[in-house]
Each structure stands twice: as structure tokens, then as C-alpha cells.
Amino acid sequence: MKTGIGVFIAAVAAIGLSWCGLVLGPQLQLGGEGITTVLNSTDEYPLQPTGAENLGQQVYRANGCAACHTEQVRQTGVTCELTLTSLGVYKAADFTAFARSLFVLPELAKYTNALADAINGWNGDMPKTILTTPDKTIVEEMANRLKAVGVKFDLRILATGPDISRGWGSRQSVAADYLYAQPVQLGNLRAGPDLANVGVRKPDMNWQLIHLYAPKAVDSSSTMPPFRYLFELRKIGSTPSPDALKLPSEFAPAQGYEVVPTTDAKNLAAYLASLKATVPLYEAPFTPVIAAKP
Numbered sequence: 001m002k003t004g005i006g007v008f009i010a011a012v013a014a015i016g017l018s019w020c021g022l023v024l025g026p027q028l029q030l031g032g033e034g035i036t037t038v039l040n041s042t043d044e045y046p047l048q049p050t051g052a053e054n055l056g057q058q059v060y061r062a063n064g065c066a067a068c069h070t071e072q073v074r075q076t077g078v079t080c081e082l083t084l085t086s087l088g089v090y091k092a093a094d095f096t097a098f099a100r101s102l103f104v105l106p107e108l109a110k111y112t113n114a115l116a117d118a119i120n121g122w123n124g125d126m127p128k129t130i131l132t133t134p135d136k137t138i139v140e141e142m143a144n145r146l147k148a149v150g151v152k153f154d155l156r157i158l159a160t161g162p163d164i165s166r167g168w169g170s171r172q173s174v175a176a177d178y179l180y181a182q183p184v185q186l187g188n189l190r191a192g193p194d195l196a197n198v199g200v201r202k203p204d205m206n207w208q209l210i211h212l213y214a215p216k217a218v219d220s221s222s223t224m225p226p227f228r229y230l231f232e233l234r235k236i237g238s239t240p241s242p243d244a245l246k247l248p249s250e251f252a253p254a255q256g257y258e259v260v261p262t263t264d265a266k267n268l269a270a271y272l273a274s275l276k277a278t279v280p281l282y283e284a285p286f287t288p289v290i291a292a293k294p
């Protein structure tokens with residue numbers, strides 16, 4: 001029995017250390033996470049979801065959507081983009097001559113090819129992106145030179161990475177995005193696209209409902225299973241339901257019948273349409289595209 005106490009202490013230590021790593025650590029790191037503010041703005045983020053969106057999240061959970069879909073956008077880095085918006089007093093040809101005169105700068109040596117490609121044969125169309133690089137000092141150097149000659153430009157910070165180039169979001173997902181997620185459904189398999197920003201790509205509820213009822217109706221090669229039991233097949237009464245799906249003839253019900261979404265389907269569609277992380281945050285900065293003022 002001499003070793004009994006040793007085994008006991010080892011067991012307590014193993015359980016205690018695991019608890020510290022799996023429960024206490026994350027709690028200390030993220031337990032105090034709250035509403036934050038959008039970068040360069042006083043707007044709060046994230047906004048409280050509506051009742052329907054909250055209920056829809058439970059429908060998402062109940063139907064195992066997270067088995068095929070993730071809700072997390074990854075990012076590998078950031079890049080700066082320098083885009084000309086006005087040449088001031090210059091004509092395009094004057095500007096290209098000026099830009100070429102900068103090729104002698106040793107700090108620009110690595111970028112002369114890209115710069116030459118951008119301005120060769122350019123007819124002065126705006127906006128014009130002339131430099132894209134993660135190297136901040138080069139962009140600053142270039143920006144100073146352009147400022148000195150009165151050329152106007154936009155400097156944008158963009159997130160980069162495979163998920164971003166697939167169009168799944170404009171920045172990586174961060175803890176604040178999941179503040180109201182109960183539970184957080186990150187998912188770990190991507191049989192279908194990431195849904196962290198599906199509300200940006202597919203904001204139309206009708207599209208969402210038709211897709212849930214018959215994925216093949218919107219994408220003939222879709223392998224997503226249809227979720228028909230979230231809909232009701234009804235005989236059309238004296239007046240057709242205003243909610244009835246407008247399906248392509250191939251998927252439409254028999255004459256005299258209509259397909260009406262249940263409350264679950266509507267809540268799920270509301271949840272999907274609400275999935276968007278479009279604002280820059282301190283921990284995930286980027287320059288949002290703002291529609292040009294008319």
C-alpha cells in the first residue's frame with residue numbers, strides 16, 4: 001500500500017492539470033470577452049441576434065449542419081494595397097513617366113516588375129491598383145512620394161489566405177464573432193462551404209429556403225442532402241399561402257399542392273442570413289469597401 005498515496009497524488013495531479021488546461025486556461029483567456037467596438041468607429045459588435053435567429057441556431061444544431069460545414073474563416077496574413085484615385089494635375093502618361101523615375105530607388109527594386117506591369121499600357125482609368133505587398137515600409141515610402149506630387153490614392157489593408165480568396169470572408173474569425181453563439185459550432189469538416197459569412201453571399205431568405213428544400217434546385221451538382229421535413233406539403237386551400245416556395249418546375253409539387261416552410265425552416269433561414277462578420281476589429285483589421293459617394 002506504500003504506492004497507494006503516490007497513485008492517488010498522480011491521479012489528482014493528472015486530472016487537476018487537465019482541468020487547468022482545458023477549463024481554467026480558456027476561461028481566463030476568453031471568459032471576460034464582451035461586446036467590443038468596430039475598428040475606427042463607435043459602433044458596437046456583435047449585435048444581439050433576434051429571437052428567430054437564436055431559434056434557427058438550434059435548428060442548425062439539431063440537424064447536424066456542422067457535420068459538413070464550418071463556421072470559421074482562417075487567414076494567413078495581411079497585405080497592403082495602394083490604389084490611385086486621382087492623378088491631380090498629371091495626365092496618365094506624365095504619371096507613368098514619374099512612376100518609372102522611381103524604379104531607380106533601391107528600396108523599390110523588388111517591386112519594379114509588378115509596378116511596370118501595372119502601369120504599362122494603362123490609359124488612366126480609375127481606380128487603379130499599382131502596388132500590392134505585405135511590406136508596410138515600401139507602401140509608406142511609395143505613399144510619401146505620391147503625396148509629395150499631389151497624387152491621391154487609397155491605402156487598403158486586406159486579409160489574405162485560402163479562405164479569403166475563396167470568398168468566404170474578408171477577415172479571419174475571432175472570439176468576438178461567437179459571443180452570442182450557444183453553443184459555438186465551429187465544425188471541422190468542409191464537405192460544403194464555410195458558412196461564417198453566408199449571410200453576405202446569400203442574404204435572400206427565399207434562396208435559403210429553396211436551397212434547404214432542394215439543394216439541387218439552385219446548384220444541380222450539389223451533394224447537400226435536402227431537408228424536406230422542415231417543409232410542409234399542403235393542399236392549396238381557398239387562397240395559396242404567401243410563404244409557399246417558388247420552386248423550379250422540376251422540384252415543384254403536384255398540381256393543387258404547395259410547399260410551405262415550417263417555423264423551424266424560417267428560423268434556420270433567418271439564422272443563416274444573419275451569419276456575417278463584415279466589420280474590422282482591433283484583433284482582425286482590414287479596410288472595408290465603402291460604396292463610393294454618388
Ligand code: HEC
Binds near residue numbers: 064066211215221222
Ligand atoms: C452531407 C453534407 C452536408 C450537410 C449535412 C449539410 N450541407 Fe449544406 N452544403 C453541402 C454542400 C456539399 C454544399 C455546396 C453545394 C450547394 O450549394 O448546395 C452546401 C451548401 C450549403 C449552403 C450554401 C453555401 C454557399 O456559400 O453557397 C448553405 C447555406 C448550407 N449548405 C446550409 C446547410 C444547413 C443549414 C445544413 C443543415 C440543415 C446543411 N447545409 C447541411 C453539404 C452539406
